[in-house]
Ligand SMILES: Nc1ncnc2c1ncn2[C@@H]1O[C@H](COP(=O)(O)OP(=O)(O)O)[C@@H](O)[C@H]1O
Ligand SMILES: O=C(O)C1=C[C@@H](OP(=O)(O)O)[C@@H](O)[C@H](O)C1
């Protein structure tokens with residue numbers, strides 16, 4: 564079984580994909596974790612050392628490789644909005660689940676994490692980050708086969724909702 568999770572930073576892609584992979588007893592491939600393992604750099608260190616453009620190239624290659632694997636692929640927030648990745652994902656037959664969060668939810672969750680773990684948050688600040696979120700939203704919506712509202716829900720509730728919607732989606736396709 565295959566599944567792709569997309570959504571903005573802090574929407575919960577990595578967390579939910581991990582929980583879902585346990586529930587469904589399938590593998591989980593997180594693009595950022597794969598990039599960290601393969602490059603030997605943490606994401607902020609990679610941005611600092613090589614810049615965003617080179618990160619996007621690495622991310623693109625990692626996405627190509629991950630789409631060959633079975634299991635759940637959790638993307639980074641910027642992955643699907645890069646043109647080459649968007650084209651890959653739009654053509655790919657795997658169901659794509661968009662974790663849709665409000666501005667308030669992502670800011671609340673990101674501020675609980677270490678701000679330094681997300682270089683774009685550090686660079687743009689809260690106002691710039693929310694502008695980026697609004698600019699990306701149409702791309703997430705275009706790619707989504709299933710949209711899950713992730714506000715004010717526990718990971719377990721979100722996982723159950725994905726499983727239900729996925730069953731429905733598979734019946735219809
Ligand atoms: N449903 C949820 N409710 C509360 N906190 C959450 C939820 N999902 C994720 N989080 C927390 O939000 C932060 C960002 O989650 P993460 O999975 O890293 O998001 P993403 O991969 O989309 O950037 C983490 O601290 C995580 O524990
Ligand atoms: O939105 C983005 O451009 C990014 C999101 C991050 O992943 P998460 O969405 O998992 O935080 C990570 O790939 C990198 O910091 C860039």
Ligand SMILES: [Mg+2]
Pocket residue numbers: 576577578595637638639
């Ligand atoms: Mg993540």
